[in-house]
Amino acid sequence: MTRLQEDWCFNQGIKLHxxxxxxxxxxxLPLLICPGLSEPAENYVPFLSALPARRCIALSFRGRGKxxxxxxGYSLEHHVSDMEALVxxxxxxxFYLMGYSRGVSYALGYAxxxxxxxxxxxxxxxxxxxxxxxxxxxxxxxxxxxxxKQGASLLxxxxxxxxxxxxxxxDFWDELKKIQCPTIIxxxxxxxxxxxxxxxxxxxxxxxxxxxxxxVFEGAGHTIKDSDHEKFVEVVNQFLSNIDTRP
Numbered sequence: 001m002t003r004l005q006e007d008w009c010f011n012q013g014i015k016l017h018x019x020x021x022x023x024x025x026x027x028x029l030p031l032l033i034c035p036g037l038s039e040p041a042e043n044y045v046p047f048l049s050a051l052p053a054r055r056c057i058a059l060s061f062r063g064r065g066k067x068x069x070x071x072x073g074y075s076l077e078h079h080v081s082d083m084e085a086l087v088x089x090x091x092x093x094x095f096y097l098m099g100y101s102r103g104v105s106y107a108l109g110y111a112x113x114x115x116x117x118x119x120x121x122x123x124x125x126x127x128x129x130x131x132x133x134x135x136x137x138x139x140x141x142x143x144x145x146x147x148x149k150q151g152a153s154l155l156x157x158x159x160x161x162x163x164x165x166x167x168x169x170x171d172f173w174d175e176l177k178k179i180q181c182p183t184i185i186x187x188x189x190x191x192x193x194x195x196x197x198x199x200x201x202x203x204x205x206x207x208x209x210x211x212x213x214x215x216v217f218e219g220a221g222h223t224i225k226d227s228d229h230e231k232f233v234e235v236v237n238q239f240l241s242n243i244d245t246r247p
Contacts, residue, residue: 004048006041006066009089011082014073017041017066018059018086021048025055028244029095029119031236033058034083034110036101037163038145038154040065047225050233054240059086061106063159074162076130076170079106080113087117096240098122100225101194105130108172115178120243122236124186125222127199128206130170138164176206183212184239186232190221 004021019041031054033044041058042065048056060067061082063074083106087095097118099107104126111118138161145151151160185203187195200214215235217224225232 004045009085011062011085014062014070014082015068016059016062016082016085018057019044019048020055020057020090022052022055025053028054028240030055030057030090030092031096031098031122031240032056032083032086032092034079034097034099034103034107035059035061035064036103038064038151039100039103040067046229047233047236050229051237054237057086057090059083063155063162069156069159071158072162073166074159075166075168076105076109078166080109083107083110084114093117094119096120096122096243098124098236099126100124101126101222102131104128105170105172108176109170112172112175112178115180118179118181120181120240121179121183122186122239123183123203125188125193125195125224127195128172128176128203130172131167132169133164133167135164173202173206176203177208179207180211182239182243183207184215184235185212186215186217186224186235188217188220188222188224188228190219192221192223194222 006019009016041060044058061079063069094117097107097111104123111121141160142151142157143149185200187193187200204212217228220228
């Protein structure tokens, strides 16, 4: 049975919540998870529970879930610093890193800053860029999230506006050559997918085919980890098993 515990770390006074499964696992390198734009760590409980033998850690970034929601500070750099606060708190020097949706940009920002620490990179449903949110995106998000009026229940209004205000376009494509670890790119084929086939192929070209590959979830949209949960878990588990290195 998965041992799932919650804990907190601090980034310059900001309290950050995270979930840690199987914290006593010494056999594998841990998998750290960068959730998507509005996702708290709790969204990954089914995923964590499906990998009972492996230590997996999901962070709620600032403004999400049980983490503090400061009035300002929502740039890419702030999110990368949240990840670094977690890494320093749990005391790991090497690990696997997964980014989902906009969490891919946070994961890439971190991996490009600390490439030697990352022994395996998993990127799901997002291109190699940190997108600038268009003016007015925040107001639209707060009243209509994927067609449902639940935006304000996911993120506080000042958080959404902070994400828009602090966002700026950053392309990582040319920097991907710095990443030397094995990498898997996962994408759905449905209309809601945020990663095109062309972009997935560009990942492989930039990372070099010898150390990266694409996994396609046929018929799935953007939410591949939920809509195709069993396959997502299987793909992640197989990828990690193939590259496992003892700490």
